[in-house]
Amino acid sequence: MSITVQNISKRFGSFTALDNVSLDVPSGGLLALLGPSGSGKTTLLRIIAGLEVPDEGIILYGDEEVTHRSVRERNVGFVFQHYALFRHMSVFENVAFALRVRGWKQERVRQRVGELLHLVRLEGYEKRRPSQLSGGQRQRVALARALAAAPRVLLLDEPFGALDAKVRQELRQWLRLLHRQIHCTTVLVTHDQEEAFEVADRVVVMNDGRIEQVGSPHELLQQPASDFVMDFLGCPDYSI
Amino acid sequence: MQHNVKPTRSTSRGDPWPVRWGLTLAALAVLIVLVLVPVVNVFYQALERGLAAYWHNLFGDPNTRHAILLTLMVAPPAVLANLVFGVACAWAVTRFRFPGRAILLTLIDLPFSVSPVVAGLMFVLLFGMQGYFGPWLRAHGLKIIFATPGLILVTAFVTLPFVVRELVPVMEAVGPEEDEAAVSLGANGWQMFWRVTWPNIRWGVLYGVILCNARAMGEFGAVYVVSGHIAGRTDTMPLRVEKLFQEYNTPGAFAVASVLTFLALVTLALKTWLEHRERQEIAEALASTKTKEKQ
Numbered sequence: 199m200s201i202t203v204q205n206i207s208k209r210f211g212s213f214t215a216l217d218n219v220s221l222d223v224p225s226g227g228l229l230a231l232l233g234p235s236g237s238g239k240t241t242l243l244r245i246i247a248g249l250e251v252p253d254e255g256i257i258l259y260g261d262e263e264v265t266h267r268s269v270r271e272r273n274v275g276f277v278f279q280h281y282a283l284f285r286h287m288s289v290f291e292n293v294a295f296a297l298r299v300r301g302w303k304q305e306r307v308r309q310r311v312g313e314l315l316h317l318v319r320l321e322g323y324e325k326r327r328p329s330q331l332s333g334g335q336r337q338r339v340a341l342a343r344a345l346a347a348a349p350r351v352l353l354l355d356e357p358f359g360a361l362d363a364k365v366r367q368e369l370r371q372w373l374r375l376l377h378r379q380i381h382c383t384t385v386l387v388t389h390d391q392e393e394a395f396e397v398a399d400r401v402v403v404m405n406d407g408r409i410e411q412v413g414s415p416h417e418l419l420q421q422p423a424s425d426f427v428m429d430f431l432g433c434p435d436y437s438i
Numbered sequence: 439m440q441h442n443v444k445p446t447r448s449t450s451r452g453d454p455w456p457v458r459w460g461l462t463l464a465a466l467a468v469l470i471v472l473v474l475v476p477v478v479n480v481f482y483q484a485l486e487r488g489l490a491a492y493w494h495n496l497f498g499d500p501n502t503r504h505a506i507l508l509t510l511m512v513a514p515p516a517v518l519a520n521l522v523f524g525v526a527c528a529w530a531v532t533r534f535r536f537p538g539r540a541i542l543l544t545l546i547d548l549p550f551s552v553s554p555v556v557a558g559l560m561f562v563l564l565f566g567m568q569g570y571f572g573p574w575l576r577a578h579g580l581k582i583i584f585a586t587p588g589l590i591l592v593t594a595f596v597t598l599p600f601v602v603r604e605l606v607p608v609m610e611a612v613g614p615e616e617d618e619a620a621v622s623l624g625a626n627g628w629q630m631f632w633r634v635t636w637p638n639i640r641w642g643v644l645y646g647v648i649l650c651n652a653r654a655m656g657e658f659g660a661v662y663v664v665s666g667h668i669a670g671r672t673d674t675m676p677l678r679v680e681k682l683f684q685e686y687n688t689p690g691a692f693a694v695a696s697v698l699t700f701l702a703l704v705t706l707a708l709k710t711w712l713e714h715r716e717r718q719e720i721a722e723a724l725a726s727t728k729t730k731e732k733q
Contacts, residue, residue: 247622248622249618249622268621269618269621269622270621270622270624270625270626273624274622275622276618276619276622278615278618278619280615282615282616282618282619283616283619284616284619284620284633284634285616285638286637286638295620295623295625295633296623296624298633299620299623299624299625299626299629299633300624343619343623344622344623346623347623347624
């Protein structure tokens with residue numbers, strides 16, 4: 199399912215979070231929104247998800263306009279920055295949530311949750327509470343939960359922000375593999391250039407509510423479109 | 439720096455023992471004279487002539503019986519109203535930014551800062567015979583002032599802040615993320631509230647309801663003004679205590695007072711238990727997180 203963002207603007211009071219932003223995410227792509235804090239990347243992700251309503255512009259999933267559809271109707275998988283796991287539910291019930299509210303039968307729920315926990319390598323953790331998991335495990339539960347109802351698009355807000363360096367490294371590679379397996383159109387938000395370059399096939403550099411440049415990691419490094427991009431990407435580690 | 443309240447006996451300051459003992463004794467003396475003796479005395483006076491007399495004082499007098507019944511009729515609707523209002527209001531205030539939000543937060547505190555007698559008077563001036571709605575109410579055969587509806591109204595007014603005040607910080611701490619996650623996973627508003635929001639706030643709600651109920655049953659000033667103080671019709675338990683006392687029926691007054699005091703003690707016990715439970719849950723959550731991170 200491709201995502202099309204057309205001329206989106208969003209203001210919070212006098213602050214312009216997004217200023218006439220347009221963007222295409224091809225079906226099955228893995229795209230990173232990269233920028234400093236306050237650049238509007240999270241707001242754009244939340245608008246794509248339907249958690250915020252844009253002041254102007256439209257959002258399309260494939261050919262279908264979803265601008266005024268609520269997040270509930272859009273069938274997206276959203277992974278929150280701090281996971282937002284349901285703290286009073288077990289891992290099993292967290293992952294099963296989307297199936298429960300859709301009225302699935304217990305037998306099918308058990309089977310589907312089993313598949314997902316296998317996918318995120320957390321078999322045997324069904325009965326744990328989120329508070330009994332490490333950061334990396336919580337992150338994987340959040341992913342399994344978001345994928346449960348086979349979402350049309352997968353949206354991740356700073357997915358590795360709260361993890362330590364080693365776990366972050368492992369999870370990045372794992373996310374790439376996972377994406378290859380499930381082929382769900384994925385957009386992730388990050389302020390970490392290394393992360394964006396390693397995980398995504400295309401990177402969108404944002405600044406001050408505008409898109410500075412869109413391209414593959416290679417293109418961005420070879421031909422930065424503006425001073426900001428050159429500045430922000432700086433001197434990449436591996437060119438030294 | 440330690441932030442617990444355990445006595446720190448081995449402090450380097452080492453205050454001399456007369457200071458330590460003097461302060462402790464002074465604090466204990468104040469507590470005993472101001473709190474313990476009066477409370478124990480209530481029960482002593484109530485039970486002085488034996489259980490049979492106590493029972494008779496409570497349930498032998500039809501007016502006292504009616505007062506107990508009336509209190510049990512007035513408090514639940516007032517608490518229920520504040521429960522629904524409190525949850526809705528805390529939700530609106532913590533989840534949305536809207537014009538007038540600051541004014542709403544200030545208005546919620548108004549019942550705490552207004553004297554209960556004034557609160558009662560406000561309702562008399564609105565719904566009483568000489569009030570704005572008085573003639574209309576009389577024309578339609580409705581009675582609010584000097585009747586049960588008036589008692590429920592003022593009680594709800596006076597106890598309005600309890601649930602909201604308790605819930606706003608709880609909901610702020612929980613944050614909107616879990617609710618958003620629930621909706622993004624396809625839950626409708628109803629499913630989101632009962633499956634995700636409610637389990638996170640239920641102890642806070644219960645805490646607010648318990649305090650709200652204690653105050654609702656104990657309210658005197660506002661109820662005094664709107665009730666007209668009619669024995670057997672609009673007297674609630676606190677009003678009954680006062681009337682019995684005025685009539686020199688001290689054992690009767692203390693018997694009713696002992697029930698109110700008992701309610702207060704139960705409230706205190708529940709409150710302590712809930713606080714303990716909440717602390718324990720937080721501690722458990724923290725402890726398990728730490729051990730997992732280390733592995």
